[in-house]
Amino acid sequence: MSPETTPAHEAAASRPGTGTEHPDDLDQMSQDHILVERTICFADLSGFTRFTKQHGPHIAVELLDEFRRKSREVAARRGVRVAKWLGDGVMLVGTEATPTIAWAGHLIEHFANTQTVNLRVGLATGEALLFEGDDYIGEPVNLAAKLCSVADPGQILANCEVADLPPWIRVEETADLEIRGAGTFSGIQRLAVVAL
Numbered sequence: 001m002s003p004e005t006t007p008a009h010e011a012a013a014s015r016p017g018t019g020t021e022h023p024d025d026l027d028q029m030s031q032d033h034i035l036v037e038r039t040i041c042f043a044d045l046s047g048f049t050r051f052t053k054q055h056g057p058h059i060a061v062e063l064l065d066e067f068r069r070k071s072r073e074v075a076a077r078r079g080v081r082v083a084k085w086l087g088d089g090v091m092l093v094g095t096e097a098t099p100t101i102a103w104a105g106h107l108i109e110h111f112a113n114t115q116t117v118n119l120r121v122g123l124a125t126g127e128a129l130l131f132e133g134d135d136y137i138g139e140p141v142n143l144a145a146k147l148c149s150v151a152d153p154g155q156i157l158a159n160c161e162v163a164d165l166p167p168w169i170r171v172e173e174t175a176d177l178e179i180r181g182a183g184t185f186s187g188i189q190r191l192a193v194v195a196l
Contacts, residue, residue, distance in 0.1 A: 039100040039125040039160065040140045041080075042148035043071075043107060044089030047117040063116065064088060064130045074106045083136065089148070093136060104156050105169045105193045112154055122147025123191075125156040146179050147188065156191040168194045181185035 045051075045067055052060035071090050075082050078099040083091045094100030104121040111119040124147065126140035140159075147157040162171060169191050177188040 003080065009082065034130050035127050036058060036126050036130045037095075037126070037162075038136060038140065039094040039123060040128065040136065040144040041092040041094070041099040041100050041104055041121060041123045042086075042089060042145045043092070043104065043119055043121045044086070044148060045111070045117045046120045046151075046153035048088040052118050057181065062078070067111075067119075070177070072111055074103050074110075078103050079107070083134075091141075091145075097160050097168055101156075101160065101164060101169060102166045104158075105166065105191070108154060109193050118153035119152035119166075120148060120153055121156040121158075122149070122151055123156065123160055125160045125164070143185065144183075146182050146185075150179055158189045158191050160186065160189070161191075165191070170194050 045063070048060065048063070051063065066088070066090070068085065071092075073080060074080075075092060079096075080092050080094045080100050080103045083093045084086070092100060092103060094103075101123060104123060107119050108121060111117065122144045124140040124143040126143075128136040128138040128140050131137050143159055147159070151157045156169075157177070165171070172187045172192045173190045174187055175190075176184050176186050178184045
């Protein structure tokens, strides 16, 4: 097998914008966006507003600093990218589902042990539009955000393949979920970290 036809090259060639195109071919592609398979994760600190009222903004900022520090640390260790900060929340993007799901489980467990606030997470895998090189638009983005907004404290709601779950995370329940103003979504999984 020649270096030009390795399995990695073949896989990359099947997805536009992955680095295999000659510069002349790339110039003919859309300059602004391409469709890519990604796992999108939204997470936020549930109860942060109440915590701020009870403890004041200076203590709240310390908690927010811990959340952001831990999010970055775990993202770097798992190979997931922090796309943007959303006040007391974050949007992450993974090129693979398993590390992104693992990030969610890792952070859920971390904040479950703090007994101050809990994290809630929404995850979805699918094709998204990579817009202007650093932003994502499309169904998995919208769904992950909506799942995060309706998740209970300490809960991960996901739309992903069971085969992508790390061995220490399991599906507790799969159900149709109705989200006000957005409709009904089928096969939404409630994920939980397995007690070791």
